[in-house]
Amino acid sequence: MLTGLESVGAVATFGGRAVVEAFRPPYEAGEILRHIYQFGYRSAPLILTAGFAIGVVLSMHTRASLERFGAEALIPSGLAIALIRETGPLTTGLLVSGRVGAGIGAEIGAMNVTEQIDALEANAVDAFKFLAVTRIIACMIAMPLLTTLMNFAGIFGGYVAESVVSGMSWPLYFERSFLYIGFSDIIPATMKTIVFGYLIAVVSCYLGFTTSRGTEGVGEASTRSVVMASMLIILSDVVLVKIIFFFYPQVAS
DSSP states (O other): OHHHHHHHHHHHHHHHHHHHHHTSSOOOHHHHHHHHHHHTGGGHHHHHHHHHHHHHHHHHHHHHHHGGGTOGGGHHHHHHHHIIIIIHHHHHHHHHIIIIIHHHHHHHHHHHHTTHHHHHHHTTOOHIIIIIIHHHHHHHHHHHHHHHHHHHHHHHHHHHHHHHHHOOOHHHHHHHHTSSOOHHHHHHHHHHHHHHHHHHHHHHHHHHHTOOSHHHHHHHHHHHHHHHHHHHHHHHHHHHHHHHHHHOHHHHO
16 A cells, blocks of 8 residues: 555656646657657647547447437437547547557656667756656647547548438438537536646656666556556546536536
8 A cells, every 4th residue: 555655656646746847848849749749740630530439339329229219310419429438538648648658658768768768868968858758748738639630530420420321321321410519518528637637748758767677667668657657547537516406506407
């Protein structure tokens, strides 16, 4: 138990230091943009494919349920609400933790065991800021963008599935999808993925910086990054949903 609490404290200290360092120059804008490209643009095909598939599956399940009550007209609205409020953000977070989290943990871990981090420090480069803070900021920026892609890909997938069954047109489907959706649904659900991005990057960078035992340690850091980030995303999602319900009670209705 003490070891676990010590690890939690170390990760929290690491994340707090990253927040403080993010507001201090130099800001390494070029490095941040490079990581946004790696984490965001290069993750887009995975997010779009997963979102489309989830939209198709949700549409089929929603139709199977609502047909019993003669409420087929509510299929687009039900799918959009499910996607935007919860399914899209959570699925995006888990997918990014698998792709980006593992990459960050392995990359920084490899730099650590090959003493490249020490070489940066020897050249008067703040390795923590250059390697960790830039990745954390980039992941926090990329997550809402990827979540938006996931939501629209899911809605489009739902439209494809629905058009095959009922022949519904895209303008009508789009209109019905956002019939009961407001900014109080979209903004809080999308913004909470900033926290997901922060957790993914902090955990992965911390495990990379504390890697030991050579290549074996690099593989372990990569695996643990995915596991710990995914667990934290799921746990934090419970807390964030309660916070959203507190500030936006209409979302819970």
